[in-house]
Amino acid sequence: MHHHPCNRKSITVVSFFFLLYLSLHNPQTIEARNPSQFTINPSPDVVNISEIKRHLHRFGYLPRNNNDSDAVSFEQALSRYQKNLGLPITGKPDSDTLSHILLPRCGFPDDVEPKTTAFHTGQKYVYFPGRPRWTRDVPLKLTYAFSQENLTPHLTPTEIRRVFRRAFGKWASVIPVSFIETEDYVVADIKIGFFGGDHGDGEPFDGVLGVLAHTFSPENGRLHLDKAETWAVDFDKEKSTVAIDLESVAVHEIGHVLGLGHSSVKDAAMYPTLKPRSKKVDLYIDDVDGVQSLYGTNPNFTLSGLLASETSTNLADGTMIRSEGLIYSTLSTVLVLGLLHF
Incomplete structure (x- = not known):
């Protein structure tokens, strides 16, 4: 709009x-x-x-x-x-x-099938209708590639690749799934590109702000970002008042790629809106619990590592942001994680 x-x-x-x-x-x-x-x-x-x-x-x-x-x-x-x-x-x-x-937001609809597992009644994540997920040989490996014809003029290909490598790493650290970059866009499982307006997938973008990106359910793998946005990786360098942090959106959309819908928890990466010149790059316990219910737990995942990640300080246009009530939320979930995965 x-x-x-x-x-x-x-x-x-x-x-x-x-x-x-x-x-x-x-x-x-x-x-x-x-x-x-x-x-x-x-x-x-x-x-x-x-x-x-x-x-x-x-x-x-x-x-x-x-x-x-x-x-x-x-x-x-x-x-x-x-x-x-x-x-x-x-x-x-x-x-x-x-x-x-x-507020600018993700283009994926909010009103989707809620979770029904009794253990998760305290969580706010949801799935795509039918709860689809990637079903490949274990250990699960997904490839991703960038469209060389559909990039953003605001960032270099190297900057874009670096951001997505970090974003995929966030999810790979909590589930037994690895993400491997490939140059072959046609055969890649996850296809990433920046597109403008009506780009042929039935979900046209609307220009600056409004819808920032959209993704399709597993195992489709298309991850599209609005080319009209002023995408940024460093707010000290990008001064635009409508600049959008690429890593924050990348982390969110990868959650959709994996099968998660939107969360009603405002601190969660899967919350649907994102203010310009703000960052939300770390997974919250709601994100982790939701994606682990689909794929299981990374053997190297530790609660202490999640705590360190969630309590880290994000810099958003010079403003320090720290989640509140985190320790209570996380520790209250440790027994749920134990019941689910042991």
Whole structure:
């Protein structure tokens, strides 16, 4: 979606949302600050109900034949959206919900088949419908390659390869799967490329921000990134306010390649949104538990290694970010891991 600043006089947010919610069929608008605009005085963006509904349609919350006047369905869809993104569940287009709707994100739908294993009731990860996974000879080895015709002008091929090597390494460290780079794009299991607009897979990209990337379920292996984005590996060098960290997106999309859906845990790599000039490159316990339920545990995986990774400091445009409540979350899962894998 593309949004444009306006100069309308601000009104009381609560009363405006209430009136808007009661009159969904009217072409009223909601004013909200665009979280992707990191300026001192960002301009407000206008989001109307039809745009919110398009977002809910796009990511699996409303059926295509939904009646525009069906306020009940709209409220239910918003409630599911809020639940899946770990937001307060109000069923209304409140400010938290609008902020997330405006954020850049992965193009994979959120509303997919939930996990059903009793041991995992405390976790928030989900799978693709049908729970597909890669089924090859053990030990499992997957090859990946980059399209030489579809790269980004913002990074060199060497930088791109280095980023993906690290990203694949994150997942390989927790499951018994190895990822091997190959030059043969045609026969590679995982095919990576930067594409613009309608690129022939039925999922066209939408330009700067909006959808950042999308991936198909196992064993398809296509991993596509939006060529329109300002992809970055170093925010000290790339000063654009809309720069997107490539490694963060790569880690997320590889999770989809392996069969994971989106998590509602905001610290998880599989959470669907990512702010410009921010980084989320480490796996969270929710990511690890989910992918190990599909492939088992890497024999060299240790809880202490995960703790060290999760508590590491990420630098995002000079800002230090540290996960909170991590030790409690991780230690509470160690017994679950033991029951599952021993």
